[in-house]
Amino acid sequence: MKRYLGxxxxxxxxxxLLATGCGSSSNSTSTxxxxxxxxxxxxxxxxxxxxxxxxxxxxxxxxxxxxFEQQNPNIQVKQINPPNTDTTLQADLAKGQVPDxxxxxxxATFIQMAKNGVFKDLSGAPELQKVxxxxxxxxxxxxxxxxxxxxxxxxxxxxxxxxxxxxxxYHLSVPKTWNQLMxxxxxxxxxxxxxxYNGFKDAWTIAPIWNALSTNTEGSxxxxxLASGKTTFSKSDVTAANQLRQFVALGxxxxxxxxxxxxxxxxxxxxxxxxxQGIWTIPVLRSxxxxxxxxxxxVPATNNPSQIxxxxxxxxxxxxxxxGNATKENAAMKFIDFLLQQKNAGQYxxxxxxxxxxxGVKNTDPALTPLQPYITSGRVVDFDDHYYPAAMAxxxxxxxxxxxxxxxxxxxPQLLQQLDSLYQSAAAHQ
Amino acid sequence: xxxxxxxxxxxxxxxxxAVLFFYFHTWPALHGIFLSFTNWNGFGPYxxxxxxxxxxxxxxxxxxxxxxxxxxxxxxxxxxxxxxxxSVALALNSKIKLSRTFRAVFFLPYVLSTLIVSFIFNFLxxxxxxxxxQALHLPFLAQNILGTQWAWVGIVIxxxxxxxxxxxxxxxxxxxxxxxxxxxxxxxxxxSAWVTFWQITFPLILPFFTINMVLAAKSYLQVFDQVVGxxxxxxxxxxQSNTFVIYTNGFxxxxxxxxxxxxxxxxxxxxxxxxxxxxxxxxxxxQF
Numbered sequence: 052m053k054r055y056l057g058x059x060x061x062x063x064x065x066x067x068l069l070a071t072g073c074g075s076s077s078n079s080t081s082t083x084x085x086x087x088x089x090x091x092x093x094x095x096x097x098x099x100x101x102x103x104x105x106x107x108x109x110x111x112x113x114x115x116x117x118x119f120e121q122q123n124p125n126i127q128v129k130q131i132n133p134p135n136t137d138t139t140l141q142a143d144l145a146k147g148q149v150p151d152x153x154x155x156x157x158x159a160t161f162i163q164m165a166k167n168g169v170f171k172d173l174s175g176a177p178e179l180q181k182v183x184x185x186x187x188x189x190x191x192x193x194x195x196x197x198x199x200x201x202x203x204x205x206x207x208x209x210x211x212x213x214x215x216x217x218x219x220x221y222h223l224s225v226p227k228t229w230n231q232l233m234x235x236x237x238x239x240x241x242x243x244x245x246x247x248y249n250g251f252k253d254a255w256t257i258a259p260i261w262n263a264l265s266t267n268t269e270g271s272x273x274x275x276x277l278a279s280g281k282t283t284f285s286k287s288d289v290t291a292a293n294q295l296r297q298f299v300a301l302g303x304x305x306x307x308x309x310x311x312x313x314x315x316x317x318x319x320x321x322x323x324x325x326x327x328q329g330i331w332t333i334p335v336l337r338s339x340x341x342x343x344x345x346x347x348x349x350v351p352a353t354n355n356p357s358q359i360x361x362x363x364x365x366x367x368x369x370x371x372x373x374x375g376n377a378t379k380e381n382a383a384m385k386f387i388d389f390l391l392q393q394k395n396a397g398q399y400x401x402x403x404x405x406x407x408x409x410x411g412v413k414n415t416d417p418a419l420t421p422l423q424p425y426i427t428s429g430r431v432v433d434f435d436d437h438y439y440p441a442a443m444a445x446x447x448x449x450x451x452x453x454x455x456x457x458x459x460x461x462x463x464p465q466l467l468q469q470l471d472s473l474y475q476s477a478a479a480h481q
Numbered sequence: 482x483x484x485x486x487x488x489x490x491x492x493x494x495x496x497x498x499a500v501l502f503f504y505f506h507t508w509p510a511l512h513g514i515f516l517s518f519t520n521w522n523g524f525g526p527y528x529x530x531x532x533x534x535x536x537x538x539x540x541x542x543x544x545x546x547x548x549x550x551x552x553x554x555x556x557x558x559x560x561x562x563x564x565x566x567x568s569v570a571l572a573l574n575s576k577i578k579l580s581r582t583f584r585a586v587f588f589l590p591y592v593l594s595t596l597i598v599s600f601i602f603n604f605l606x607x608x609x610x611x612x613x614x615q616a617l618h619l620p621f622l623a624q625n626i627l628g629t630q631w632a633w634v635g636i637v638i639x640x641x642x643x644x645x646x647x648x649x650x651x652x653x654x655x656x657x658x659x660x661x662x663x664x665x666x667x668x669x670x671x672x673s674a675w676v677t678f679w680q681i682t683f684p685l686i687l688p689f690f691t692i693n694m695v696l697a698a699k700s701y702l703q704v705f706d707q708v709v710g711x712x713x714x715x716x717x718x719x720x721q722s723n724t725f726v727i728y729t730n731g732f733x734x735x736x737x738x739x740x741x742x743x744x745x746x747x748x749x750x751x752x753x754x755x756x757x758x759x760x761x762x763x764x765x766x767x768q769f
Contacts, residue, residue: 138733144524145737163735167525252607252628254715307716308607308625441522446733447713455717458628476541480520480736 097382098127102150104136105367107335111402112154119389126382128152137445144169149372152383154204157365157437159444162193165200170370171380173199178384181391182408185429186365193437200370202387204396205405207366208422208431209259212326212333214318215344217244221324225421228354229294236301239324247298248323249306250314251457254450258436260298260327260350261453263362265291266432267352274438277474284470292463294352298327299457307458319343331366333404333418345418349425361422363431366405442477449473517742522735534742544743546718547726554633554722555701558640562697563690566645570652571682584653591646599710602639603627606711627712632720636707644700648693655689656682695758702751723747 103112109132116128131150133139137160143149149169155161164170173179179187179199186203194200211232221239226232236246250256265273268290276282299306303323318326319339326332327350336343349361369390371383389395393412400407406414406426413423425431436444443449452473456466517534521527538544573584590598607625614622626635659682667677683690705724708714714721714729723743731740 135733138729141523141732141735145732159735160733163522164524167522169524252625252712252715254713254717305611305624305628308611308628310607313607442730442734442736445735446729448730448734451715451717451721454715455719458716459630472542476537476543477734479537480734480739 095378096125096127097378098129099152099379099382099386100131100150101128101152101154101386102131102133102136102140103154103367104132104156105154105331105403106132106134107331108399108403111399115390115395115399118395119386122389123382123385126385128386140164141445149374151372151374151379152386153370153372154367155370157190157193157201157203157368157433159437159439159441161201161368161370162195162437163441163445165194165370166196169373170200171373173202173371176202176384178202178387178391181410183410185431186408189433190365190368193433201368202370202391203365203408204367204369204390205365205400205403205407206363206426207329207331207405208419208426209263209327209329209362210347210349210422212318212328212330212336212418213346213348214321214324214326215346217321217324218346223324225348226351227356228351230354232351233297233301236325240301245303245323246301247303247325247327248309248314248318249299249302249327250309250311251299251302251307251454252310254447254454256311256314256328257295257450257453257457258434259329259362261291261295261450262434262436263327263350264294264298264352265435266362267291267350267359268294269435274435283467284474285464285467288467288470289463292466295453296457296463296466307454315339330404330419330422333416334402346421347418348421360430360432361425362434363406363426364434364437365408366403440474440477442480443473448477513741514745516738517745519738521738523732523737527738534739535746537739538743538746543718543721543730544723544726547721547723550633550719550721551702551704551723554637554640554704555698558637558644558701558704559694559697561637561641562644562648562701563693565641566648566693567652567690569645569649570656571678573649574653574656587649588646590643591650593643595643595706596710598643599639599707602635602642603711606635628716630716630719632712632716636704636711636720639707639711640701640704644697648697651689651693651696652686655686659685691759695755698754698758699751702754 101112101116103109109130112130112132116130120127136155137158140150140153140155140160144164153170176199179202182203183206186206187199190201190203191197191199221235221242221244223235223238226235239246265288269287273282273287276287277284303309303317309317314326315328315332315335316339317323319336321343326336330347333345336345349359351359353359369387371380371387374380390399391409393409396407396409397412400412400414401416404414404416404419406419406423436449439449449470452469453466456469518529518531519527520530520533569587573580573587577583606627611623611625614620626632663681663685664677667681672680703724704722705728708720708722708725712720714725724747727740727744727747730736731744
């Protein structure tokens with residue numbers, strides 16, 4: 052299990068220093084410090100590498116880190132925010148370098164890492180009591196063990212975001228069913244407007260709407276049956292795929308040539324009425340156009356409003372690397388304690404535009420008010436793709452399949468058949 | 482005595498380089514070949530599975546598609562790059578005003594990083610060209626070409642624009658090795674420019690043609706930066722090159738061992754391609 056620790060040249064250098072007796076006092080300051088757990092007493096500085104995967108909140112993290120460092124002068128936190136975090140993280144793992152604290156989504160990469168013992172087992176940690184138990188369970192289910200390897204910090208949601216000004220201009224009301232949403236979109240199109248703006252040049256942007264449609268229509272046992280071979284995408288996701296194609300037909304003409312950033316800017320500047328994206332995009336929209344008035348409603352994925360659940364997953368979880376270095380692990384837990392304080396958690400969640408899992412913290416953004424009851428009452432369902440095999444979900448694999456099929460306007464069976472063959476080859480290399 | 486001291490100096494110079502080369506190049510390559518017989522996902526435990534990865538490769542549609550795309554792209558781009566760079570080199574070699582300035586200008590793209598060039602062209606294709614096309618009422622170009630089935634054309638354009646500069650340089654060097662008297666002789670015989678090119682110039686720069694074809698084919702079979710910078714393999718899997726698949730699926734998809742097997746296969750294919758190219762052109766080179 053610990054073979055990945057043996058690789059780095061930094062470790063080799065540190066060991067050499069220790070062996071020759073030169074490193075007895077200096078090793079605790081090195082960033083890759085392999086000093087023994089007991090040696091880290093008071094007065095020694097610990098540096099934590101903190102990797103987080105959201106480029107839009109780098110500044111907010113820096114503010115929190117500064118505050119933490121003022122309260123804990125012995126601990127230094129270094130934020131790392133690489134592009135394509137998942138790929139970078141896996142490449143780092145292959146090299147044997149794991150950041151000390153990780154804030155990432157509950158995605159396939161996290162599941163793989165947790166399963167392989169990269170993260171510390173947090174069983175019995177008092178921090179777990181401070182957050183919503185529903186999401187602690189969600190993380191455990193994703194990993195497939197009853198061991199908590201991470202603390203859920205913020206959770207997201209996939210609604211449909213709308214531009215209030217345009218919404219009123221077309222005299223629309225909040226749609227409760229899929230048919231209502233489609234007829235409103237048709238109406239907008241007939242009157243010369245654009246119902247949906249999509250940034251599908253970035254394949255992952257198809258994921259939110261796909262998850263909202265599939266989780267609500269494929270039946271609650273789909274993932275279990277898929278894993279045991281009782282069903283396939285072709286059998287269970289016909290409705291979802293049909294709806295997705297219907298949805299794409301109402302997008303702007305150039306939707307496969309516009310990326311996420313350009314789509315955000317276009318929607319923020321009034322190019323369409325609706326925008327099917329996760330709530331994480333709301334702060335970006337507001338920075339693109341500070342004057343925009345936004346509203347949200349849960350994706351009406353079916354025609355039975357009482358059955359509709361909102362897709363909501365853990366957007367950022369906090370996990371500590373199993374470094375075997377007690378000083379670092381203690382410092383990491385101190386950082387997490389700090390982040391879980393109501394004031395800090397609320398501040399981060401509001402700026403990131405997410406819901407906090409910390410008990411008693413509510414997001415006060417009026418645009419998110421319609422979604423809060425779903426979170427509070429637990430009418431939520433996790434992203435499907437968090438349970439897809441790693442080789443299918445990571446690196447935008449299945450989103451690329453959707454992107455390819457939709458951009459070529461292929462039929463529903465063709466689209467689903469490609470998902471099935473991707474699933475089969477991904478499952479074979481587990 | 483002198484030769485001994487000399488050889489010591491040579492060893493002192495070569496051994497560190499050889500060690501570095503072995504540690505950073507040969508060793509990882511051997512390690513990759515070793516991993517290709519396991520089921521390692523990049524971390525955690527693994528065990529040997531023999532040739533299973535290689536057998537799976539035969540049935541993998543995504544990998545097969547990536548090979549087809551890579552070869553189509555490499556053939557088209559190699560041919561276009563050589564046509565463009567030979568034409569530019571001929572023009573720059575003739576006695577025109579400011580030919581030195583032009584040479585510097587035409588070499589400029591080579592100095593820029595491929596990734597940055599790709600990002601810039603990505604912006605041009607996404608924003609500038611569609612808005613110009615819309616103003617001119619050209620519906621075909623109003624779409625971002627990178628989001629359509631023609632995305633590969635966008636990648637070819639960028640690769641040719643950037644790649645031609647280096648090949649132009651090599652062709653220019655080749656053209657300057659041709660002595661003037663051969664041209665004088667053909668001029669006296671009344672040969673047209675067309676005949677002069679095919680009967681004199683081209684045979685005499687054939688060694689440069691060979692090396693340019695080999696270098697271009699080699700670098701375009703390994704196309705990666707352009708794909709990452711412009712399409713990320715999209716739309717769908719349409720522009721996923723083989724190196725791109727090896728990287729994204731290997732590191733991002735937990736298929737490190739499987740994609741190592743793919744890389745080994747790719748290495749063998751690249752070596753074969755290079756050998757064939759050298760064989761095909763070697764017999765045809767002439768001396769003066």
